[in-house]
Amino acid sequence: xxxxxxxxxxxxxxxxxxxxxxxxxLADKTRQLEDLQAAQRADEADNxxxxxxxxxxxxxxxxxxxxxxxxxxxxxxxxxGFGVTxxxxxxxxxxxxxxxxxxxxxxxxxxxxxxSGRLGLVDYDTVDRTNLHRQTLHTERTIGLPKVESAKxxxxxxxxxxxxxxHKLMLDSRVALDIIxxxxxxxxxxxxxVTRYLLNDACVLLNKPLVSGSAxxxxxxxxxxxxxxxxxxxxxxxxxxxxxxxxxxxxDGGVMGAITxxxxxxxxxxxxxxxxxxxxxxxxxxxxxDGMNGIFRNIKLRGRSRDCKVCSENPMITQLIDYEQFCxxxxxxxxxxxxxxxxEERIDVFQYIDMRSQPHLLIDVRPQNEFEICRLPSSVxxxxxxxxxxxxxxxxxxxxADEKLPIVVLCRRGNDSQIAVQHMCxxxxxxxxxxxxxxxxxxxxKVDKDFPIY
Amino acid sequence: MSKSDLNIFLxxxxxxxxxxxxxxxxxxxxxxxEKWTIRKLLKWMHANILTERPELFIQDDSVxxxxxxxxxxxxxxxxxxxxxxxxxxxxxLFISTLHGG
Ligand SMILES: [Zn+2]
Numbered sequence: 001x002x003x004x005x006x007x008x009x010x011x012x013x014x015x016x017x018x019x020x021x022x023x024x025x026l027a028d029k030t031r032q033l034e035d036l037q038a039a040q041r042a043d044e045a046d047n048x049x050x051x052x053x054x055x056x057x058x059x060x061x062x063x064x065x066x067x068x069x070x071x072x073x074x075x076x077x078x079x080x081g082f083g084v085t086x087x088x089x090x091x092x093x094x095x096x097x098x099x100x101x102x103x104x105x106x107x108x109x110x111x112x113x114x115x116s117g118r119l120g121l122v123d124y125d126t127v128d129r130t131n132l133h134r135q136t137l138h139t140e141r142t143i144g145l146p147k148v149e150s151a152k153x154x155x156x157x158x159x160x161x162x163x164x165x166x167h168k169l170m171l172d173s174r175v176a177l178d179i180i181x182x183x184x185x186x187x188x189x190x191x192x193x194v195t196r197y198l199l200n201d202a203c204v205l206l207n208k209p210l211v212s213g214s215a216x217x218x219x220x221x222x223x224x225x226x227x228x229x230x231x232x233x234x235x236x237x238x239x240x241x242x243x244x245x246x247x248x249x250x251x252d253g254g255v256m257g258a259i260t261x262x263x264x265x266x267x268x269x270x271x272x273x274x275x276x277x278x279x280x281x282x283x284x285x286x287x288x289x290d291g292m293n294g295i296f297r298n299i300k301l302r303g304r305s306r307d308c309k310v311c312s313e314n315p316m317i318t319q320l321i322d323y324e325q326f327c328x329x330x331x332x333x334x335x336x337x338x339x340x341x342x343x344e345e346r347i348d349v350f351q352y353i354d355m356r357s358q359p360h361l362l363i364d365v366r367p368q369n370e371f372e373i374c375r376l377p378s379s380v381x382x383x384x385x386x387x388x389x390x391x392x393x394x395x396x397x398x399x400x401a402d403e404k405l406p407i408v409v410l411c412r413r414g415n416d417s418q419i420a421v422q423h424m425c426x427x428x429x430x431x432x433x434x435x436x437x438x439x440x441x442x443x444x445x446k447v448d449k450d451f452p453i454y
Numbered sequence: 455m456s457k458s459d460l461n462i463f464l465x466x467x468x469x470x471x472x473x474x475x476x477x478x479x480x481x482x483x484x485x486x487x488e489k490w491t492i493r494k495l496l497k498w499m500h501a502n503i504l505t506e507r508p509e510l511f512i513q514d515d516s517v518x519x520x521x522x523x524x525x526x527x528x529x530x531x532x533x534x535x536x537x538x539x540x541x542x543x544x545x546x547l548f549i550s551t552l553h554g555g
Contacts, residue, residue: 103555191555214552219468221552238551242520246510248469250554260555286522288549290467293478297547299524302531 027141064088069161073115086276087115093275094118096183098171098199100125100147102134102250102260103189103213103267109137110268112155116275118163119155120183123147124170125332130454134257170331171195173320176202185271188212189264191249193241194331198323200225200234204311205319209283210234211270213263216253218292220263223301224270224283226311231283236305241327259291337438340418345425346435349442352408360406361399363392365420370412374452376443379410387420393427403430410436412454460486462540464499465547470521473506474499484540492523493536495546511548522549 063084065073069091076082095111097104100123112119127138127150135147142150148166155164167179171190180186180202188199188210196212203210209227212234214220226233266287273279286299310317324331347355364371364379371381382392399405409424411417414437421435436442444453465479484490484498493515500512510518516536517523523530524547530538540546 099555101555189555191553193553196553214555216469216552216554219552221468237522238520240519242551243509243513243518246518246520246550247553253469253554255554264555288467290478297527299522300528300532302529 024141065091069115072159072161076114082276082278086278089276090115090272091117093185094120094183095185095187095271095275096120096122096180097187097189098122098195099189099191100135100137100151101131101189101191102215102255102257103264104187105135105137105151106261106264107187107189107213107267107271108151108155109158110265111271112159112162112164114268114272115159116162116272118165118183120165120167120179121148121151122167122169122171122179123151124168130251134255134260136257136261171198172331173198173322176320177206180208181206183208185274186210187267187271189267192329192331193247194323194327194329196234197241197327198320198331201310201317201320204233204235204315209274211267211274213267215255215260215263216248216250218256218259218290220259220287220289220291222263222266222270222282222287222289223285224274224281227274227281227283230303232302232304233308233311235310236302236308239305239307239309241329244327244329247329256291259289262289262291337413338415338418340415341422341425341435345421345433346418346437347408348437349446352436353447355406355408358406360408361396363387363407363409363420365409365411365416370454373454374440376410376440384411384416384420387423390427392424400428400431403428405431407431407433408436409433411439413441414439458486460484460490460540460542462543463545464503465545467547467549468552469550470511470548473508473511474503475505486542490540491536492525492530492538492540492546495540496536517548520551522551523547524549 065084065087070077073087077084077087093116095116095118097108097111097119100108100121104121104123108119108121123146125147127135127143127145127147129143131138132140137151137154138147139150139154142153146168148168152164152166155162169175171179176198186199186203186208188196190196190199199210204226207226210225212225213222225231270281273281284301284303286301288297288299289295304311306312309315362376362379363382364375365382365384365387367383368381375381382395386392393400399407407424409417409420414435417435417439421433424431424433438446440451441453444451461481461483463479463481466474467478471478482503484495496512496515496517500508504511511521512518525533525538526545527547
């Protein structure tokens with residue numbers, strides 16, 4: 001019987017693998033077919049055009065636009081307030097997009113489709129499945145590839161006229177100036193405070209306009225820094241970085257894909273306006289988008305600060321500094337594993353498996369939303385907040401009355417659970433309260449790879 | 455409502471509302487016989503409506519770095535920051551800056 005069921009699960013795995021590889025092959029063939037069909041259509045169109053011009057009358061050109069460009073950008077060329085002049089400026093402009101995530105993807109997509117001359121893409125990261133709901137240039141087929149590569153593949157399909165340069169690296173003080181100086185307009189599509197200060201200072205030092213977007217959950221913000229004489233820079237508004245524990249990233253707080261879509265698209269629009277001089281930009285203004293309630297607000301910001309450390313008349317910062325140190329944070333949205341409590345108060349997943357058959361209390365301190373996604377059997381949900389405000393004491397009065405009952409606390413990655421254990425140990429010093437090292441991530445990687453992670 | 459009530463609106467956005475019972479907009483009534491600056495309002499908010507982790511809102515008698523204060527859609531820096539004198543029906547918005555993407 002055991003051998004039979006082993007055979008069946010092997011067979012299942014084989015067939016699943018075969019289907020997966022056939023699907024990939026099918027997608028490949030479909031793309032080959034589409035490419036050939038596209039080439040054939042282009043040839044036919046050229047032939048028709050050649051036949052028509054057989055009698056070789058030469059009509060002089062009145063601008064530098066090619067026929068391809070005139071056709072491709074026609075809806076912008078006929079646009080009142082844009083036209084040939086602005087389009088030509090756009091074609092002669094270069095843009096650097098820092099971060100090919102939820103903001104960078106739509107920003108790049110519209111900049112390239114609109115006919116920007118040159119695009120630089122900066123990202124050190126690779127595509128993973130949690131990106132796909134909002135980072136719309138990346139696809140199932142590019143999971144595992146560098147984000148800049150993946151984005152380039154998609155962008156080339158949109159417009160072959162635009163040059164795309166890739167910078168697969170983490171932007172830091174050593175390389176930032178050399179890269180930024182090659183471009184006219186810089187787009188801050190990053191996901192962390194450290195890179196935001198770095199980009200700001202580098203743009204001020206090189207006198208480049210910085211189009212800044214950000215998003216979290218259902219909220220978005222947009223402005224243009226250091227563009228024009230009175231426009232503030234990021235440091236004018238925020239001379240002191242926020243305390244690290246007050247900063248939430250998309251991996252922890254979540255984000256609605258369409259929110260990054262709205263803000264990223266607006267960054268493209270602002271960058272186009274800056275490059276072409278068309279319209280009025282968000283320099284000196286802050287757009288606040290509350291997507292949950294459908295509210296856009298336009299805030300009038302302060303002018304350039306006379307005391308600004310980087311953009312005032314007598315700046316203290318005249319070259320790039322160590323921004324991770326300045327912010328006391330890391331320049332990525334990855335969570336760093338913390339060690340908040342002594343090792344004696346922590347157990348690993350295998351120690352937990354060994355004690356699982358004994359009576360114990362397993363407390364999962366994630367928010368309720370996350371508890372609904374996946375959980376360990378027999379775990380009870382007590383969000384961290386209810387640990388810290390001591391609500392758990394009443395709820396578990398019976399369990400806590402027994403000092404011998406082991407209590408194991410877990411969360412997604414093993415950071416919040418340590419905060420909880422620290423708090424609970426202070427309240428109940430003679431109980432055996434332990435943190436599960438690495439939380440559900442460790443469960444996935446070390447025990448059961450079919451257990452979902454997010 | 456007495457003649458000397460000072461009615462204003464407080465708004466919270468981009469996560470700042472989580473520190474104030476998750477209410478995004480509320481009307482509050484202050485004693486209109488007194489002069490109210492933002493400095494004084496922050497103390498009042500701390501004592502009366504701030505429900506979570508005060509260190510995420512207040513630092514050294516002002517708002518913590520990373521929170522912008524906007525009075526009637528204008529940056530408070532243009533209006534005198536902590537010393538701005540609150541007027542009837544003012545709309546005061548506290549917004550956390552976002553960093554994600
Ligand atoms: Zn400045």
